[in-house]
Amino acid sequence: MLRFDVRAAFRDDATTFDVAADLTVRDGETLCLLGPSGSGKTLLLELLAGFHEHDGSIELDGRPIEDAPPEARGIGFVFQNYALFSHLSVRENVAFGTKYHENARDPDALLARLGVADLAERSPDTLSGGEKQRIALARALCVRPDAFLLDEPLSALDAPTRERLRDDLVDVLADETAVYVTHDRTTARAVADRVAVLRDGRVAQVGPTETVFERPATRFVAEFTGATVVAGSSLPPGLDAPTGLLAVRPDHIRVGVAEGAPAHVERVVREDAAYRVTLAVGDATLVAYSSAEPSTETTVAVPSGRWHVLPDGERDADE
Amino acid sequence: MVAAARFDGSSVDRRALVLAVAAVQVAAFLVADALGRPTLYVAFAVVSAACLGALADRGPFGIVAACLGGALLVALVYPLVTLVTVASPESVIAALARPDVRRTLYLSVYAPLLATLLTCFLGVPLALLLRRDFPGRPVVESLVDLPLVVPHSVAGLAVLLAFGEGGAFPTLPVLGAVPGLVLALAFVSAPYAVDGAREGFETVDRDAERAARSLGASRFETFRRVTAPLAVRGVLSGAILSWARAVSEYGAVAVVAYNVSVFYPPAGERVQAMFGSVFVVRELDVNFDAAVAVAVCLLAVCVAVFLAVRTLTRDTGRWA
Numbered sequence: 228m229l230r231f232d233v234r235a236a237f238r239d240d241a242t243t244f245d246v247a248a249d250l251t252v253r254d255g256e257t258l259c260l261l262g263p264s265g266s267g268k269t270l271l272l273e274l275l276a277g278f279h280e281h282d283g284s285i286e287l288d289g290r291p292i293e294d295a296p297p298e299a300r301g302i303g304f305v306f307q308n309y310a311l312f313s314h315l316s317v318r319e320n321v322a323f324g325t326k327y328h329e330n331a332r333d334p335d336a337l338l339a340r341l342g343v344a345d346l347a348e349r350s351p352d353t354l355s356g357g358e359k360q361r362i363a364l365a366r367a368l369c370v371r372p373d374a375f376l377l378d379e380p381l382s383a384l385d386a387p388t389r390e391r392l393r394d395d396l397v398d399v400l401a402d403e404t405a406v407y408v409t410h411d412r413t414t415a416r417a418v419a420d421r422v423a424v425l426r427d428g429r430v431a432q433v434g435p436t437e438t439v440f441e442r443p444a445t446r447f448v449a450e451f452t453g454a455t456v457v458a459g460s461s462l463p464p465g466l467d468a469p470t471g472l473l474a475v476r477p478d479h480i481r482v483g484v485a486e487g488a489p490a491h492v493e494r495v496v497r498e499d500a501a502y503r504v505t506l507a508v509g510d511a512t513l514v515a516y517s518s519a520e521p522s523t524e525t526t527v528a529v530p531s532g533r534w535h536v537l538p539d540g541e542r543d544a545d546e
Numbered sequence: 547m548v549a550a551a552r553f554d555g556s557s558v559d560r561r562a563l564v565l566a567v568a569a570v571q572v573a574a575f576l577v578a579d580a581l582g583r584p585t586l587y588v589a590f591a592v593v594s595a596a597c598l599g600a601l602a603d604r605g606p607f608g609i610v611a612a613c614l615g616g617a618l619l620v621a622l623v624y625p626l627v628t629l630v631t632v633a634s635p636e637s638v639i640a641a642l643a644r645p646d647v648r649r650t651l652y653l654s655v656y657a658p659l660l661a662t663l664l665t666c667f668l669g670v671p672l673a674l675l676l677r678r679d680f681p682g683r684p685v686v687e688s689l690v691d692l693p694l695v696v697p698h699s700v701a702g703l704a705v706l707l708a709f710g711e712g713g714a715f716p717t718l719p720v721l722g723a724v725p726g727l728v729l730a731l732a733f734v735s736a737p738y739a740v741d742g743a744r745e746g747f748e749t750v751d752r753d754a755e756r757a758a759r760s761l762g763a764s765r766f767e768t769f770r771r772v773t774a775p776l777a778v779r780g781v782l783s784g785a786i787l788s789w790a791r792a793v794s795e796y797g798a799v800a801v802v803a804y805n806v807s808v809f810y811p812p813a814g815e816r817v818q819a820m821f822g823s824v825f826v827v828r829e830l831d832v833n834f835d836a837a838v839a840v841a842v843c844l845l846a847v848c849v850a851v852f853l854a855v856r857t858l859t860r861d862t863g864r865w866a
Contacts, residue, residue: 273756276756276760277759278756278759296759296764296765297756297759297760298759298760298761298762298763298764300760302760303760303761304756304757304760306753306756306757308751308753310751310753310754310756310757311754311757312754312757312758312771312772312776313751313754313776314775314776323758323761323763323771324761324762324763326762327761327762327763327767328762363757366757366761367760367761369761370761370762372760
């Protein structure tokens, strides 16, 4: 279990950026730190790894590590830009940490497990992005860290490679304690057991992945996780919407149903396997997945219970 | 022979292309030299640069840039090639037969080497510090680069006053002695060693060092296994430039110590030797051929060391 309550301030000539978080990652759990660029996700990860000075406590499997240097924390780090040692071969990269860990895994077996055994003698400079990240993952796995920190490991990869590696990551991290940083809600939903949404260096909401996505705590969390936020009073009566500030996910909105509220299809955008339609409903704008034609009239309905009334909506920082 | 293809590297073997261009330039130079019309070669070199610029298909700017760059390269290389061609093999051999010339060449390599070792010993750790921000870093950087703008005779005088008799190191022989010569050379060449090393350290991926730490390597182990191997090219390049700069120094040496007593291994004893750049200037008035011959020998040693280390530190070993 990784439990931390850390704070740090980063200053340059003009600004100060504070990061503070109090979170727990259970054994075998993957916690996603989800947030926009500049929200402090990576800095928080680097604090946990010991790359910056910080206040507060970090406990890994009952062992306080806040004062330990990075090499003594028992934390593996996977970087967005791979951070491979370009002067060493792939095998030498993976085996780098074996010198410092008696119970290290066999580098060749790890390379085989990740499907890159044939690259063992190659130089990292000759590899594709996906191959590099597999090597970086093998390198981190090799020393059997007590917890993994992954800093947007997929964001530099093309879509097909990203999807393949994401699937493999889910398998690899299944039994590992991991903190996974991403700004991509799709990735977060795919890999996370729990999600912590970060904003301006603070945790805006933490909870099981489905809870955060389905029951966002603030307008910011709702919008960042893909929900549409509307005022209940702006919706037509036919939608049976509660009052207050509401969040609704696109996949919960039914379009073209028999008994729905009238809506106008404003825009249709093809997204991978579905059409994302923007609908004018009453005085509000909703987003749904549908095959409706643009500039046509249709109807919409939202099943009861799919409206989520945002708690403290009026006091949200966005208001 | 190269006009049939563009120089985009895909249709022409790059190495063959470089060799072909070099061969054409050498042939043109030899023809102009045989005709006694060096101007012809200079014109040929600039025109051929324009042709290469046109073949590279980079538009009118490419042609103009190639012309200007070609002119600069001619200005840089032509004098050196002329120097080599003026010196006859016989005069070089005759010069090398002179004991004072051999001692001069020894001192001209040895003293800069000591100066480079000194600047690297003191400067590489400083370069490591300078890649990270700290209060006053711009001041330190300016101080390191200060010798670049100090006139070298002034630098020599400053070294003499600071470290000579009654200076910071009372027991250190400076005026007319090897330690003084080395200090003067170190003063003028230190910026190259520090800046080269700093650039080398700055190319090291910070995350690679962090990865090493997270894999269990201590700070020192990370430096030994990651930082140093990745930065060694920059450090070596800086050291070479520093050494080359020291070999070529004249002003500071002329003020501090140009004729020194040094242990000369072939003789197994201390001998009096004059620093190369000063020797060349002094010998010009006495024996022009000997001066040219020594200059050529110095040039050959410098170029040989430069090319050897450059080859060692290249990624690919390719010429182009």
